[in-house]
Amino acid sequence: MDDELISKKDLLKVTGISYGQLYRWKRKNLIPEEWFIRKSAFTGQETFFPKIKILERIDKIIHLKDGLSLDQLADKLTKETNDVSITKKAAMERNIVTDYVLDLYESTFGELDVLDFSRLLQLYLLDEVLKSGEINLEEGKQIIKLLKKHDLASQSNLELLIMRKMGVTFVLVMETAQIYLEESVRIAVRIRLQDMKERLNNLVFD
Template sequence: MEEELISKKDLLDWTGISYGQLYRWKRKNLIPEEWFIRKSTFTGQETFFPKEQILTRIKKIQNMKDDLSLDDIADLLSPDQTSFAISHEKIVQQTLVSHYALLQYDAMRPQGEEYSFYDLIYLTVLDSLLLSGEIHVEEGKMAAQFLQDHTSFIKEGKYSLYLLRKLGVSFCLLIKNSESVYADKQTHIVFNADLDSIAEKLKITILSK
């Protein structure tokens, strides 16, 4: 199915932003270069955008620009978080997760190493699992280990984690672009989390500290 596009003129009309704002946000890398699609029309060359993606992105920028600088928003929206690192002390100081979740996660990794941004995502998932009261500690650690083992996929974005239980046996799935997930009657979906949403909330929290 071909992706629905929106013209630049319609985009500016729908969102109320100006031509100058649009291209300033492009220069700041808030809107990816590849979303500016040049196409031939009966009036000549026009610029189009992937409709759903650009409207979602502009809404996010508009919601955040009163509280954050454009550079901070660019950092927030960037998919590349490979250079980010945070110490154990700062996680505790900023109360990003519970002490108990941090204790359990520390048992799974080399001592003394700083935490990557992806570690924070997995810690947040583990914290949510432990607080839910739906799982055993070992199930939570299993889910965190599963995420660690699949970091290369998670970096691509648009993945959700599902923790399922069937006949007393727990297992995890990573599903990309999921809208609906169905399981047989013997399989219980214990927990699911949109990893991109967790990442975005974490970035906002970190930037606001």
């Protein structure tokens, strides 16, 4: 079953990797953070993983890592993801995008048929923002233009901020950036791009 879990202890035993390797690969974004699932067990809180996905990913890392640095390997895995494309119909059937978001996007940029990973990410981010209830239809069109202008699929260390003060401002910033705002400015939405990419990646490859 796709939702079968494996404990961290069993994962390390089965694969022969170390605790340090596992978390180093996590820091390098080779293993999605959301695959680290904390659950209660008889020994207390333990970490589990989606068994099939984590075993396939570790097997790929082990077979590729000798010829590549971890950064190069992360780039390779990202590029493989970025090469993915699916039809609009498939994206809707798998609940990756909604009718509402597609209508909004197509009314601005024209009809879509096949969606590559970059466009899927734009639509997925827009859907997440609309669900927050913090932006209206016209503001949604503005955010589409901002997301479309940048190649988000090739970047992982950005955050999307939606700030309000007598209106709305959309900003893409580096995660490590220090942001100083007036007291009257409110951050309505803050979304970490890497989290969205990992969630979308799981939906695409499920």
